[in-house]
Amino acid sequence: MLVLAVESSCDDSAAALMDGPVVLAERSRSQEEHAGHGGVVPEIASRLHLDVLPGIATAVLEEAGVDLHEVDAFAATAGPGLAGSLLVGLSWTKAAAMACRKPFLGINHLAAHLCIHYGGERAVSFPAIALLASGGHTCIFLMRSWTRIEMLGGTRDDAAGEAFDKIAKMMGLGFPGGAELDALAAQGDPDAVRLTMPLPDPATPEFSFSGLKTAVRLLLEKGTDHRDLAASFNSSVAGLLAAKTAFQARAHCARSVVAAGGVSANSALRRALEKAFPGPRPELFLPDMPMATDNAVMVGRAAASVLDSAPLAQSGYSCNAFARWDGEVLETLVV
Numbered sequence: 001m002l003v004l005a006v007e008s009s010c011d012d013s014a015a016a017l018m019d020g021p022v023v024l025a026e027r028s029r030s031q032e033e034h035a036g037h038g039g040v041v042p043e044i045a046s047r048l049h050l051d052v053l054p055g056i057a058t059a060v061l062e063e064a065g066v067d068l069h070e071v072d073a074f075a076a077t078a079g080p081g082l083a084g085s086l087l088v089g090l091s092w093t094k095a096a097a098m099a100c101r102k103p104f105l106g107i108n109h110l111a112a113h114l115c116i117h118y119g120g121e122r123a124v125s126f127p128a129i130a131l132l133a134s135g136g137h138t139c140i141f142l143m144r145s146w147t148r149i150e151m152l153g154g155t156r157d158d159a160a161g162e163a164f165d166k167i168a169k170m171m172g173l174g175f176p177g178g179a180e181l182d183a184l185a186a187q188g189d190p191d192a193v194r195l196t197m198p199l200p201d202p203a204t205p206e207f208s209f210s211g212l213k214t215a216v217r218l219l220l221e222k223g224t225d226h227r228d229l230a231a232s233f234n235s236s237v238a239g240l241l242a243a244k245t246a247f248q249a250r251a252h253c254a255r256s257v258v259a260a261g262g263v264s265a266n267s268a269l270r271r272a273l274e275k276a277f278p279g280p281r282p283e284l285f286l287p288d289m290p291m292a293t294d295n296a297v298m299v300g301r302a303a304a305s306v307l308d309s310a311p312l313a314q315s316g317y318s319c320n321a322f323a324r325w326d327g328e329v330l331e332t333l334v335v
């Protein structure tokens, strides 16, 4: 079953042609145009998606040698994300589906991040605990199956990636600064500076990252070495995310632990999770590096997970974009 998947929730324009969970071709373009603005400018993001998405989708089809009319179903991220950015990908994909008289699937972005692990060489077994840490979200989910995903807790304020980006900005690094901060941390001593993490109890599946900005600003004003501060921040956040994930994995007798989202590319977090879950059970699933951040493959795999359990599933053509997700049960398909 051929699915053309599109992602445009923030500042990455991406398309993938999938055969079930298998990638036939995929392309993505990160919008570097926001770098000078210190953050994503929504209107610039929407306009760039409009410029580049049709070309990216066409290139993906050409690379796979597939005609648009041979595609069996079309999928696009419906939310959460930047409404204007989402509307571009959604509208393009719906139009393609309507023109070809094929089903359209609107996909929840958070579920899509988790679904990067769907249909891989190693199968996720359930129950699984999922840590989703990105620029917009930081949540722990209990996955009873690919179609039953329950929220255990999330951040009360900033997301982990947002904290990385804000602190990177204070240090004069680029935007988004998570990866640069991670690289800088490799040159520092994590024990040279002590950062107190809010909500440190591993049993609490909730996070708070907004207060860290003030702590870091005060340390920077005192002249603390940027490399040591980056190292301390990196290892403190990683340790906290891993400890809370490990607690929930034990509490729910998890058979798998799944990490996803841009922050799951973080080297300290990957090390901390590998240390917390060294054995075959629970089995740890870390995304391949380019698949941690936003991409269209995860949208295609999310669509595959939906269609494998309900082959006739589809969204209405009126499926709309949404900026926030506040639910307790995560539905992959947005109807």
Ligand code: KG4
Pocket: 010, 133, 134, 135, 136, 137, 160, 161, 162, 164, 165, 176, 177, 178, 179, 180, 182, 261, 262, 263, 264, 265, 266, 267, 292, 293, 294
């Ligand atoms: O999943 P993603 O691409 O977009 C959202 O859904 O938000 O995540 C982007 C976030 C950014 O905040 C970025 O700084 C962060 O992931 N990120 C990292 C690393 N690579 C990307 N944060 C820490 N360490 C990294 N290596």
Ligand code: ZN
Pocket: 109, 113, 134, 135, 261, 262, 293, 294
């Ligand atoms: Zn994302």
